[in-house]
Amino acid sequence: MTTLSQTDSLSSGQRWLRALIEKLFGQNLAETFRQLLLPAIGIALFLGFWHLAAPQVQTSLGAFPGPADVLEQSGQLWQEHSNQRDRAAQFVTMQEERNERILAENPGAEVKIRDYPGAPTFIDQIFTSLGTVLAGFVLATIIAVPLGIIIGLNRHFSAAINPLIQIFKPVSPLAWLPLVTMVVSATYVSDDPMFEKSFLTSMITVTLCSLWPTLINTSVGVSAVNPDLLNVSKVLQLSFWTHVRKVVLPSSVPMIFTGLRVSLGIAWMVLIAAEMLAQSPGLGKFVWDEFQNGSSESLSRIMVAVLAIGFIGFLLDRIMLLIQKRVAWNE
Amino acid sequence: MSKSHLELTNVQMAFDTKDGPFVALENVDLKIRKGEFVSLIGHSGCGKSTVLNIVAGLLQATRGGCVLDGHEVNTPGPERAVVFQNHSLMPWLTVYENVELAVQQVFRKSMSRAERKEWILHNLKLVNMDHALDKRPGEISGGMAQRVGIARALAMKPSVLLMDEPFGALDALTRAHLQDSLMKIQQDLNSTVIMITHDVDEAVLLSDRIVMMTNGPAATIGEELHIELERPRNRVTLADHPEYVRYRQAVLSFLYEKQRFPGKGEDEQDKPTAEAEAASQEDSSPDVDNEHSESPVRRIA
Ligand SMILES: Nc1ncnc2c1ncn2[C@@H]1O[C@H](COP(=O)(O)OP(=O)(O)OP(=O)(O)O)[C@@H](O)[C@H]1O
Numbered sequence: 001m002t003t004l005s006q007t008d009s010l011s012s013g014q015r016w017l018r019a020l021i022e023k024l025f026g027q028n029l030a031e032t033f034r035q036l037l038l039p040a041i042g043i044a045l046f047l048g049f050w051h052l053a054a055p056q057v058q059t060s061l062g063a064f065p066g067p068a069d070v071l072e073q074s075g076q077l078w079q080e081h082s083n084q085r086d087r088a089a090q091f092v093t094m095q096e097e098r099n100e101r102i103l104a105e106n107p108g109a110e111v112k113i114r115d116y117p118g119a120p121t122f123i124d125q126i127f128t129s130l131g132t133v134l135a136g137f138v139l140a141t142i143i144a145v146p147l148g149i150i151i152g153l154n155r156h157f158s159a160a161i162n163p164l165i166q167i168f169k170p171v172s173p174l175a176w177l178p179l180v181t182m183v184v185s186a187t188y189v190s191d192d193p194m195f196e197k198s199f200l201t202s203m204i205t206v207t208l209c210s211l212w213p214t215l216i217n218t219s220v221g222v223s224a225v226n227p228d229l230l231n232v233s234k235v236l237q238l239s240f241w242t243h244v245r246k247v248v249l250p251s252s253v254p255m256i257f258t259g260l261r262v263s264l265g266i267a268w269m270v271l272i273a274a275e276m277l278a279q280s281p282g283l284g285k286f287v288w289d290e291f292q293n294g295s296s297e298s299l300s301r302i303m304v305a306v307l308a309i310g311f312i313g314f315l316l317d318r319i320m321l322l323i324q325k326r327v328a329w330n331e
Numbered sequence: 332m333s334k335s336h337l338e339l340t341n342v343q344m345a346f347d348t349k350d351g352p353f354v355a356l357e358n359v360d361l362k363i364r365k366g367e368f369v370s371l372i373g374h375s376g377c378g379k380s381t382v383l384n385i386v387a388g389l390l391q392a393t394r395g396g397c398v399l400d401g402h403e404v405n406t407p408g409p410e411r412a413v414v415f416q417n418h419s420l421m422p423w424l425t426v427y428e429n430v431e432l433a434v435q436q437v438f439r440k441s442m443s444r445a446e447r448k449e450w451i452l453h454n455l456k457l458v459n460m461d462h463a464l465d466k467r468p469g470e471i472s473g474g475m476a477q478r479v480g481i482a483r484a485l486a487m488k489p490s491v492l493l494m495d496e497p498f499g500a501l502d503a504l505t506r507a508h509l510q511d512s513l514m515k516i517q518q519d520l521n522s523t524v525i526m527i528t529h530d531v532d533e534a535v536l537l538s539d540r541i542v543m544m545t546n547g548p549a550a551t552i553g554e555e556l557h558i559e560l561e562r563p564r565n566r567v568t569l570a571d572h573p574e575y576v577r578y579r580q581a582v583l584s585f586l587y588e589k590q591r592f593p594g595k596g597e598d599e600q601d602k603p604t605a606e607a608e609a610a611s612q613e614d615s616s617p618d619v620d621n622e623h624s625e626s627p628v629r630r631i632a
C-alpha cells in the first residue's frame with residue numbers, strides 16, 4: 001500500500017527510483033541499496049572515468065597510471081614487503097645459527113643479533129607514519145585539552161592568549177619544519193637516543209599544527225557550559241576540581257571530540273607533508289623517494305600511496321567517531 | 332516563631348549595562364518565618380528571579396542585604412537549595428547520579444555510603460521518580476525531570492527552598508499533581524519555601540503569603556497577601572470557597588488593574604502607582620482586596 005501511494009505522488013526521479021526499488025526488492029533491500037549499492041555505483045563511475053582519462057595524460061614517465069596499473073603495483077608492493085620479511089627472518093635465523101655454533105665452541109663468547117639492514121618497505125612506512133601521527137596527536141591532545149579548559153574557564157587568560165592562537169593557527173607545517181628541525185638537532189643530543197631525531201621532528205611539527213582545533217573547541221565548549229548548570233555547581237559549592245570533573249568536562253566533551261577529529265585529520269595531512277620535506281621515514285618519504293626514483297612504475301606506486309593515505313585518514317576518523325560515541329553522553 | 336528566619340532589608344539591585352546602571356530592584360524588604368511558604372508574583376521582567384538569586388547568593392545586592400538565621404548571605408550554598416525554572420539537571424548524569432552529586436557534596440562527611448544511597452532513594456521516592464533511576468534527563472519527560480530537580484533540592488535538606496517557576500513549563504495535569512506533592516512534602520518537612528510563579532491559582536493554593544511585586548524598573552514589593560486557608564488544602568473543594576475566590580481576586584486585581592502595564596511604556600502610567608502602593612503598603616491589612624473597589628489608582632489607569 002505504501003508503495004502504491006508513493007508511486008502515486010511521483011514528484012522527482014529520486015522518489016520514483018526508490019519506489020521502484022521497494023517494489024522490486026522490498027523495504028529492507030531498498031535500504032541496503034541506498035547504503036551500499038549507491039556508493040558502489042559512485043566508485044565504479046569514478047574508476048571508469050579514471051581508466052578512460054589516465055592514458056590521455058602523458059608525463060615524462062609515461063602515461064598517467066590507470067586503476068589496473070595501480071592495482072598491479074599494490075600487489076607488487078605487498079609482494080616486496082613479504083619478500084623482505086622472509087629475508088629478514090632468514091637473516092635472523094642465520095645469525096642465531098652462527099651464534100649457537102660460536103657458543104658451542106666457546107661458551108663465554110659475546111654474541112649479538114643485528115637487525116636486518118634492508119630498506120623499509122611500503123607497509124613498514126605506513127606503520128612508521130601511523131606511529132608518528134599518533135604520538136604527535138596524543139601530545140597535541142595532552143597540551144590542548146587542559147590549556148583549552150583553562151582558557152575557557154578564565155576570561156582574562158582567554159583574552160591574553162587569544163591573539164596568539166589566532167596568529168599561530170594558520171601557520172603551515174612547511175614553515176614550522178625548518179625551525180623544529182634546527183631546534184631538535186640542537187637540543188636533543190644524546191649518545192643513546194630513545195627516539196630518532198627525524199621522528200621527533202615530524203612528531204613535533206604534527207603537534208604544532210594539529211593542536212589548534214582541539215584547543216579552540218575545548219575552550220569554546222568550556223566557556224559555553226549552560227549557566228544554569230554553573231549555578232547548580234555554585235549552589236552545591238563544588239570544589240574547583242569537582243567542578244571541572246563533574247560539570248565542565250562532561251558538558252564540553254562533544255565539542256572537544258569535534259575538535260579532536262578535526263585535529264587528527266590535520267595531523268595526518270601535516271605528517272605526510274613533513275615527512276616528504278624532512279626526508280624522515282614514513283609514507284611521505286616513500287612518495288618522495290618514488291618521485292626521485294623516476295622509474296616507469298613510480299607514478300603507479302605513488303598513486304597506491306595516495307589511496308592508502310586517504311583510506312587511512314578515513315579509518316582514523318572512523319575510529320575517533322567510535323570513541324566519541326562511547327564517551328560522549330549526547331550521541 | 333515571630334523572630335524572622337530569613338530577612339531581606341532595603342535591597343537594591345542595579346545591573347551594569349551598556350547605557351549605565353539599570354536599577355532592577357529598589358527598597359525590597361521581606362521577612363520570612365521558618366516554615367513559611369511564600370510566593371512571589373509579578374509581571375514578567377519585574378525582578379522576581381533577581382530577588383530569588385539574591386537570596387540564593389548567586390547575585391550580590393548593590394545595597395542592603397539578605398540575612399539567614401543571623402548570618403549574612405554572600406555566596407551560594409546548599410542550605411539555600413534552588414529549583415531552577417528548567418530543571419537544570421546534568422544531562423550526562425542519570426536521575427540517580429544527579430541527586431547523588433548533591434547528596435555526595437552535602438553529606439560526604441555526615442553520612443555513610445549506605446546512608447547516602449538510602450537518602451537518595453528516599454528523596455526520589457518522595458517525588459515518585461524511583462522507577463527511572465538509570466534514565467538520563469533526555470530520556471524522561473519535562474515533568475519527570477522537574478520532579479528530579481525538586482528531589483535534588485530536597486535531598487540537600489535546605490533550610491530555605493528556592494523555586495523559580497518550578498512548574499512553569501508543565502501541562503496542567505502534571506502541574507496539579509506536582510503542586511499537591513509539593514504541598515504535602517512542605518507540610519511534612521515544615522520547610523521554608525520561596526516560590527516564583529505566574530499562576531494566580533498556584534500562588535493562592537500553595538502559599539501562606541503572596542508577595543506581589545510592582546513592575547520594574549526599580550521594582551519593589553507592592554502588596555502582601557496572607558492566605559489564611561486551612562491546611563491540608565484541597566484544590567477541588569477550594570475552587571468555590573468564598574475566601575479562596577476573594578484571595579484570587581485580590582491578586583488578579585493587583586496584577587491586571589494596578590500593575591497592568593508590564594514592560595515598556597509603563598513609566599508614566601505605572602510609576603506613580605507603584606509608589607502609591609509601596610507607600611500604602613504599611614497600613615494595608617491582609618484583606619487588601621477591600622480597597623480595590625475604591626482604589627484611586629484604578630481611576631487613573
Ligand atoms: N544580568 C543582568 N544584566 C542586566 N539586566 C538584567 C540582568 N538580569 C536581569 N536584568 C534585568 O532585570 C529585570 C528583572 O529581571 P528578572 O529576571 O529578575 O525578571 P523576572 O521577574 O524573573 O521575569 P520573568 O518572570 O520573565 O522570569 C529585567 O528588566 C531584566 O532585563
Ligand SMILES: [Mg+2]
Nearest residue numbers: 379380381495
Ligand atoms: Mg525569572
